[in-house]
Amino acid sequence: MLGQFLSHPPVELGPIGPELVLAGAGVLVLLGGALVRRRQPRALLLASLAGLTGAAVVSVSLWRWRGHATVLGGMVQADRFAVVARLILLGVAALALVLGHHYFERLGEERPEFYPLVLFTTLGMTLITAAADLILVFLALEILSLSLYVLTALSRRLAAVEGSMKYFLLGAFSSAFFLYGVAMAYGATGSTHLSTIARSLAGQTGNQALALAAVALLVIGFGFKVAAVPFHMWTPDVYQGAPTAVTAYMSAATKVAAFAAFLRVLMTSFQPLTWDWTPIVWGLAVATMIVGSVLAIAQTDIKRMLAYSSIAHAGFVLVGVSAATQEGIQSALFYLLAYAATILGAFGVVMLASGRGEEHTSLGSYAGLCRRSPLLAGLMSLFLLSMAGIPPTAGFIAKVNVFRAAVDAGHWGVALVGVLASVVAAFFYIRVMVLMYMQEPLEDVEPDPSIVPRLAVAVPALLTLLFGVFPGLVLGLLERASVLRW
Amino acid sequence: MIRLPLVLFFSAVLFSAGVYGVLARRNAVLVLMSIELMLNAVNVNLIAFSQALHDLTGQAFALFVIAVAAAEVGIGLAIVILIYRNRETINIDEVNLLKW
Numbered sequence: 001m002l003g004q005f006l007s008h009p010p011v012e013l014g015p016i017g018p019e020l021v022l023a024g025a026g027v028l029v030l031l032g033g034a035l036v037r038r039r040q041p042r043a044l045l046l047a048s049l050a051g052l053t054g055a056a057v058v059s060v061s062l063w064r065w066r067g068h069a070t071v072l073g074g075m076v077q078a079d080r081f082a083v084v085a086r087l088i089l090l091g092v093a094a095l096a097l098v099l100g101h102h103y104f105e106r107l108g109e110e111r112p113e114f115y116p117l118v119l120f121t122t123l124g125m126t127l128i129t130a131a132a133d134l135i136l137v138f139l140a141l142e143i144l145s146l147s148l149y150v151l152t153a154l155s156r157r158l159a160a161v162e163g164s165m166k167y168f169l170l171g172a173f174s175s176a177f178f179l180y181g182v183a184m185a186y187g188a189t190g191s192t193h194l195s196t197i198a199r200s201l202a203g204q205t206g207n208q209a210l211a212l213a214a215v216a217l218l219v220i221g222f223g224f225k226v227a228a229v230p231f232h233m234w235t236p237d238v239y240q241g242a243p244t245a246v247t248a249y250m251s252a253a254t255k256v257a258a259f260a261a262f263l264r265v266l267m268t269s270f271q272p273l274t275w276d277w278t279p280i281v282w283g284l285a286v287a288t289m290i291v292g293s294v295l296a297i298a299q300t301d302i303k304r305m306l307a308y309s310s311i312a313h314a315g316f317v318l319v320g321v322s323a324a325t326q327e328g329i330q331s332a333l334f335y336l337l338a339y340a341a342t343i344l345g346a347f348g349v350v351m352l353a354s355g356r357g358e359e360h361t362s363l364g365s366y367a368g369l370c371r372r373s374p375l376l377a378g379l380m381s382l383f384l385l386s387m388a389g390i391p392p393t394a395g396f397i398a399k400v401n402v403f404r405a406a407v408d409a410g411h412w413g414v415a416l417v418g419v420l421a422s423v424v425a426a427f428f429y430i431r432v433m434v435l436m437y438m439q440e441p442l443e444d445v446e447p448d449p450s451i452v453p454r455l456a457v458a459v460p461a462l463l464t465l466l467f468g469v470f471p472g473l474v475l476g477l478l479e480r481a482s483v484l485r486w
Numbered sequence: 487m488i489r490l491p492l493v494l495f496f497s498a499v500l501f502s503a504g505v506y507g508v509l510a511r512r513n514a515v516l517v518l519m520s521i522e523l524m525l526n527a528v529n530v531n532l533i534a535f536s537q538a539l540h541d542l543t544g545q546a547f548a549l550f551v552i553a554v555a556a557a558e559v560g561i562g563l564a565i566v567i568l569i570y571r572n573r574e575t576i577n578i579d580e581v582n583l584l585k586w
Contacts, residue, residue: 135547142554146561153565161568162581168565169517169578172558173508176524179551180501183528183544187494187535192543 012071015078017058018086019127025051026119033112041112045101048115052094052122059086059126069485070132074193077132077264080481084333085129085260089253092340093122096249098456099348103245106448111154118249121147125257129264134182134192137261141178141225144257145171148250152242157358163241170224170234178221184214185269195486197269215270215277219284222265225258226314228284229291236299239307244358247303248347251310252340259317259336263329266321268486274324281322282414288315289421297428302350303361305428306343309387312425313339319418320402323409329482331401334475338386338394338467345460346383349376352448352457360445366432368441375454376447377436379461384429386464389422394467493534500527514566514576518559525555 013020029047033039065078097118104111124143131137149171153164186192188210189200200206223231239247270277292312299305317339320332353369353376354360370377386395399422403415467474504527507520529548536544570576 135543135550139550139554142557146557149561149565153568158572161565161572165514165565165569165578165581168562169508169514169521172518172521172562173524175558176501176504176521176528179525179528180531182547183531183535186532186544186547187539190535190539190541192547 012067014067015062015065015071015076015082015130016127017062018055018090019123019130021055021058022051022119022123022126025054026116026123029119030113030116033116039110039112041101041105041110044112044115045097048097048119049094051119052090052097055122055126056087056090059083059090070195074195075133075136076127076130077194078130079483079485081260081264081329081333081484082126082130084478084481085256085336086126088256088337088340089122089125089129092249092253092256092344093118095344095348095456095459096245096253099248099351099453100243100245102448102450102453102456103243103351106450109156114151114154117147117151117154121151121249122253125253128257129260131261131264132194134185134194134197134265134269137265138175138179138182141221141258141261142175144254145175145225148254151246151250152238154246155243157241159241159358160243161241163238166234166241167238174221174224174231177217177224181214181217181219181221184210184217188214194265194269198271198486201270201272211270211273212276215266215273216280218265218270219277219280222258222262223284226255226262226317227311228314228318229288229311232288232292232311232314235311236304236307239310240301240303240361244303244347244351244354244361248344248351251306251347252344255310255314255317256336256340259314259321259332263321263332264484267324267329267484271324271486278322278324278411281318282411285315285318285322285414286417288312288318289418290315290424293421293425296425299428300363301361302354302363302366302432303347305363305432306346306350309425309429310339310343312421313343313387315421316399316402316418319406319411319414322411322414323402323405325405325409326479326482327408328402328405329484330475330478331398331405333478333482334467334471335398335402337474337478338398338464341460341463341467342383342386342393342395345379345457345464346387348453348457348460349380349383352376352450352453353380353445355445355447363432363435364442365445366435367439369436369447371441372445373447379457380436381433382461382464384432386468388426388429390426392465392468394464394471397468397471490534490538494531497527497530497534500524500530503527512577512579514569514578515563517578518562518566521562522555522559525551 128140189206227235296308386393389399406415504524532544
């Protein structure tokens, strides 16, 4: 009798296991930071890392998930694409926590809220990669954005607060566009489930005009999050203003998460409209690659230069997205993996090389870095080479893959622009290397001598080399992960 | 019974007013209010569709949007206060430490 009243659909919590672990760890660390009188940042760090490890273990176990494809009323997708994206995000978060711990410790600032905020941001990011419903995509997007606004402001410097305000205003503005797109998609097809939208559009039962408006608005929303031109204006300010450890985290992780959701939404629910959205993505890719690469040349601050470089990289990933094939998804995933490792490492080196706080981030202070710290200069060169796409680094393989996917899909024009943009981009990467190796030091900046953050930077460096020399190690996995079903 | 296109037109006007406010206003709090206007325009849209389609998803989504908007205002005002403490102004044209 009672069961009749309390009947509910079967609840399968397996596919959101990683998010549950992250939420639990986040709440525990938050309470720990607030309640324990003698705060131990190291204990908070270890607890957070344990949470991330637990989430990673649960994610890996989902690789062989045999239950329903979507669970919780069609809200969450349990596929391998989500597993791979989650693992990248969790790895980035773990390294960023180590870097951030060191950053605030060296600065002498007590920031117990840093750890739970990173965990909650990661929760939003991993959730968005698995979201199978536009409602959940929006909610996860907000979870990650709201936490990132606070993380950006986590510093006494004025630039951080200013960057945070710009990020917040533009981010909320773009969320509204995204939401309008969701409403349009709902009106066009009568559902917010990605697969139901796809079926409705494929069967021509939906309202095509509203659906096209929805695609355009959703592309604007995602364009802001991945920092695609012309929606990139916030990126340099925020990346420069935020504490360097936070910049390292968000430059790597936000792009992975936003692109994962972007891929899923475009390739599942709007797959019947592929011919309509490909030219939009195509145009975004071309504009992003050119503007990002050209404006990076004019920069005099290393964080700003890397920000523009990360904009250009969004363009290269968009080349893979515009292919709209399984090969395109695979190449975009590999590019994101290579990019995440590279940019995280590069900002990590910037954090270590720029002295305490953010005093020395101008390009000039990198002159003669190899005298002061050969290790940091070497790591930085490796990351810069990978960003420029020079073998034997992961960046080279990644660029080759996205261009091949685009050419195979018949978009050789966008691939051509991509090659030209990477030639332009090589200039400012190599300029930093010339500064580091061939000039006398101008300022007397002592790089940070600590070992642990160096290890945290060495890990992405190793991965960059490993995936550059043996890309086959992950390409097979990524190929199996790049099937998006609807 | 109000006809659906009429409501959609109303919500589009409301949304555009919000966009105009974000682009034209220089006071951070007013920009924040304009963003709220945009979110509420979307809510009107969702509820209109929900009514026209005889489907409850839209109304449930509108509740989520209201909750998210409240959280967003919380964070937004906190950031504005932080800016005001530092600069004694919340005019977004005067907050220009970072450029190019």
